[in-house]
Amino acid sequence: MDRKVIQGLEGILGRTPVLHRPEDLLLYEYDGSVEKGRPGAVVFPTSTEQVALVVKLACQHNVPVIGRGAGTGLSGGALARTGGIMIVFSRMNRILELDIENQRAVVQPGVVNYELTRAVEHAGLYFAPDPSSQKSCTIGGNVSENAGGPHTLAYGVTSNHVTALEIVLPDGEIHRVGGKHGDTLGYDLTGLLVGSEGTLALVTEITVKLLRKPEDVNTLLAIFDRVDDASETVADLTARAITPTACEMMDGWTLRAVEDFIHAGFPRDSAAVLLIELEGLTEAVAAQTAAVDEICRAHHAREVRIARDQRERELLWKGRKNAFGALGRLAPCNYVIDGVIPRSKIPQALRRIKEIGEQYNFEIGNIFHAGDGNLHPIVLYDPRNAEQYQRAIAACTEIIRYCVEIGGALTGEHGVGMEKSELMPLLFSDADFDLMRRVHDAFNPDSALNPGKIFPLNKGCGEISPRGQAAVRVAPL
Amino acid sequence: MNVTGANLAVRLEAVVGAAQVDGERDSCEKYAVDGVVPGAIAKPSCAAEIVELVRFAKTEGLGVVPCGHRTKLGIGMPPARYDLAIDASGLNQIAYYDPGDLTLSVDAGMSLAQLDAVLRGQNQFLPLAVPFFEDCTVGGTIAAGADSALRFSYGSARDFLLGAEFVNGEGTFTKSGGRVVKNVTGYDLHKLLIGSLGTLAVITRLNFRTFPCAPGYGCMVAAFLSVDAVIRFQSMISKSPLAPSTFHILASEAAQSLATPNEEGDAATPEWFEPGAWHAFVGFEGTAEILARYSRDLTDYAEQSRAGKYVLVDETSAKFLRAGLPEMVRNFCESTPAATIFKISTLPVIPADILRLRAFAENRSIPCTFAANAAGPLYFVVQPATADEDTFIAITGIAGEVCQFAAAHGGQSSILYCPMELKRRLNVWGSAAKDSLLMRRVKTAFDPQNIFAPGRFVANI
Numbered sequence: 001m002d003r004k005v006i007q008g009l010e011g012i013l014g015r016t017p018v019l020h021r022p023e024d025l026l027l028y029e030y031d032g033s034v035e036k037g038r039p040g041a042v043v044f045p046t047s048t049e050q051v052a053l054v055v056k057l058a059c060q061h062n063v064p065v066i067g068r069g070a071g072t073g074l075s076g077g078a079l080a081r082t083g084g085i086m087i088v089f090s091r092m093n094r095i096l097e098l099d100i101e102n103q104r105a106v107v108q109p110g111v112v113n114y115e116l117t118r119a120v121e122h123a124g125l126y127f128a129p130d131p132s133s134q135k136s137c138t139i140g141g142n143v144s145e146n147a148g149g150p151h152t153l154a155y156g157v158t159s160n161h162v163t164a165l166e167i168v169l170p171d172g173e174i175h176r177v178g179g180k181h182g183d184t185l186g187y188d189l190t191g192l193l194v195g196s197e198g199t200l201a202l203v204t205e206i207t208v209k210l211l212r213k214p215e216d217v218n219t220l221l222a223i224f225d226r227v228d229d230a231s232e233t234v235a236d237l238t239a240r241a242i243t244p245t246a247c248e249m250m251d252g253w254t255l256r257a258v259e260d261f262i263h264a265g266f267p268r269d270s271a272a273v274l275l276i277e278l279e280g281l282t283e284a285v286a287a288q289t290a291a292v293d294e295i296c297r298a299h300h301a302r303e304v305r306i307a308r309d310q311r312e313r314e315l316l317w318k319g320r321k322n323a324f325g326a327l328g329r330l331a332p333c334n335y336v337i338d339g340v341i342p343r344s345k346i347p348q349a350l351r352r353i354k355e356i357g358e359q360y361n362f363e364i365g366n367i368f369h370a371g372d373g374n375l376h377p378i379v380l381y382d383p384r385n386a387e388q389y390q391r392a393i394a395a396c397t398e399i400i401r402y403c404v405e406i407g408g409a410l411t412g413e414h415g416v417g418m419e420k421s422e423l424m425p426l427l428f429s430d431a432d433f434d435l436m437r438r439v440h441d442a443f444n445p446d447s448a449l450n451p452g453k454i455f456p457l458n459k460g461c462g463e464i465s466p467r468g469q470a471a472v473r474v475a476p477l
Numbered sequence: 478m479n480v481t482g483a484n485l486a487v488r489l490e491a492v493v494g495a496a497q498v499d500g501e502r503d504s505c506e507k508y509a510v511d512g513v514v515p516g517a518i519a520k521p522s523c524a525a526e527i528v529e530l531v532r533f534a535k536t537e538g539l540g541v542v543p544c545g546h547r548t549k550l551g552i553g554m555p556p557a558r559y560d561l562a563i564d565a566s567g568l569n570q571i572a573y574y575d576p577g578d579l580t581l582s583v584d585a586g587m588s589l590a591q592l593d594a595v596l597r598g599q600n601q602f603l604p605l606a607v608p609f610f611e612d613c614t615v616g617g618t619i620a621a622g623a624d625s626a627l628r629f630s631y632g633s634a635r636d637f638l639l640g641a642e643f644v645n646g647e648g649t650f651t652k653s654g655g656r657v658v659k660n661v662t663g664y665d666l667h668k669l670l671i672g673s674l675g676t677l678a679v680i681t682r683l684n685f686r687t688f689p690c691a692p693g694y695g696c697m698v699a700a701f702l703s704v705d706a707v708i709r710f711q712s713m714i715s716k717s718p719l720a721p722s723t724f725h726i727l728a729s730e731a732a733q734s735l736a737t738p739n740e741e742g743d744a745a746t747p748e749w750f751e752p753g754a755w756h757a758f759v760g761f762e763g764t765a766e767i768l769a770r771y772s773r774d775l776t777d778y779a780e781q782s783r784a785g786k787y788v789l790v791d792e793t794s795a796k797f798l799r800a801g802l803p804e805m806v807r808n809f810c811e812s813t814p815a816a817t818i819f820k821i822s823t824l825p826v827i828p829a830d831i832l833r834l835r836a837f838a839e840n841r842s843i844p845c846t847f848a849a850n851a852a853g854p855l856y857f858v859v860q861p862a863t864a865d866e867d868t869f870i871a872i873t874g875i876a877g878e879v880c881q882f883a884a885a886h887g888g889q890s891s892i893l894y895c896p897m898e899l900k901r902r903l904n905v906w907g908s909a910a911k912d913s914l915l916m917r918r919v920k921t922a923f924d925p926q927n928i929f930a931p932g933r934f935v936a937n938i
Contacts, residue, residue, distance in 0.1 A: 183822040186935035191668030215718035241689025344577035442918035
């Protein structure tokens, strides 16, 4: 990074919140994905005004700017694909307002997802989006990626819970969109910005809805000897219009790895389990529990366990939410796919994924949000083995292609980022890209913010390629 | 047929064929927006024809208003240019419906009531309980951002619209989102179409998540002598474990309009109506056990909040109210010649606010009433008996005060419906939105030559 830029950054923020030595930047070239991209400098502002000044400085020097929360993203969204200044929001981590009466909170982007729930649970409220990384990921990151989680089946993804944003545009101007109420005049810019992966604006303040905790909760673990039976159960639950608050599936290969690590009580000899949660009024939970139990057994569940108390519930969820970490014990790297498909097609999709695994000589595990058709097949590989790495990428690409073929989409909750940008033409035409590009340019005309994301490199914004370093990897189409 | 209309119609016939073009003056008047009459109407039968029409309009520099069954053309400001109405009601098929996945793809011109009938056949529904339900199209409902009575439990359209296909101002067929219930692939451009009043694109198809019908329905109507009491009742329920499907608060005048006539169409006043009282309508749904629980708890809350009267209506009446409450907006529109509906979005709404708003009207000796969907906006309705110069001056004064009131409370207000004469005196969108610069840029991205409904929207978009 140009010395003048570093001096400018230090002039705005002081020396400590500016990292620029290669050894300090190393950590920031990763996120939770398989991608890499090293920034030229990393800064830690504490206010919107500082963010605006940093962006203006970057604009003067024609340097890209990348926003980052906790770096837990799974698509390379918070990586510096073409170098530039990375703004890490971890010091903008204050809850600015709690409006318990109206069930709203105003937070800075660096607030950790679960910390918001902890701050309001005394009032019987919580923040609904609950990605597996909720104890470390930030709400700003959730907004950028439109993060989901197990309980989005009933409560929706991040965009369903955000009513207003404060944003900084590439020229350093600060804008506010939306409102506390949620109904605002004009176009739904909040809805557009949530999930735009930091390619339109930097988000510096977020107003979110808070939900009231349910009266009753039941967590069921349905155990199956055949994967097909578990996936048929999910399709049947959906067809019979039973909507649990969460419906997660884990196959036997995955749950054995998890059990070795977490000891959550998952049966090691089963082919698959469904983790199903039901919430609401006591009467509703009782009725739904009976219905779910009946459907599971009709599909040959060998056992349906109900967590007896909060401790058992938490243990089951600990197993689910730490599953990816558990798989890290088995191989140096894992590639988590995020395809989404119609729920009626889960059984056939799981069979096809198994075939693809055999074709590419991988055992592909499945742990996913079955209730909303959001698949997470996992391929374990060693990145030091170039042939294996390429084979893993090819297998994952084929799975995503298949998701699209059967009416699905590339990503349900992880975002497109760097990882899937080259696969976007599977879903979108040149005309679709053209309109997306024009909307992109309405906010970020020079691709100064988070360049090289969402758009395929040959269909995005022309100025991406000349700037900074070359792209790390382009998945084969 | 006027000359302009005749010329335009002839040229349009070359684009989509004579059978789909109408330039007759009488026909065009039916498509007027606030008195502005188009030169011709095109009735395409597919998206490809809309592409051709928009390209033609772009080349000719025509002003275009997309529409369906024209139930909500009175929303917004008169268009600055309006040459061509594109009536999309010929696109009226269900393109895809997977009841097992609870997802649907439907042409924008399909009647909402017809779609509802198909979904009910699978024991499912779309939670768009909106005004003009029997007459409107799906696309018009989304484009107008019509407020659903069911949003308290099912959310608004942005929560269950999964994707869309549309023709942008360049005359390019484009799509956004998909058909799956969870999807973060690309920008959510379809969310921008909600409430855009046809200023961004002609919507051709919409993808939705559908919902299962409940096994049973119930409703409590509780009457309160003061606004303080009814808001206390609402607050009590919002802090309870209950999650009603609908929650409406109606001032006495509004409740009276809903009470007459009753569901049988005769003149008998329903049991729930209490003259002069604020009425809370709490709808709920579920199995018999759940309905019983709601009945029990709501009775407790009504008594604790000192309801003057409360009635648990039977299922038939509950369904009648569920369908009737959204039509309150329509009733208000038709109540007096100069009826004006303000839509106010602030948090929270407290009793003092209601009294203050009421004073804006009563200080000018104009009758008024209120209706609120607890999850949505507050509708403040002024109902002057006359529609003369003095009346319009008075409503203009009220509008200024309402706008200031909303801004002072960190919210926003607009006029949903009013006589077109009033639109010559004021902008129904109030002062410019704080993010109008960004909105204009978005408009330009979709419609660079500003052909779609120019001037009809917020900030003169």
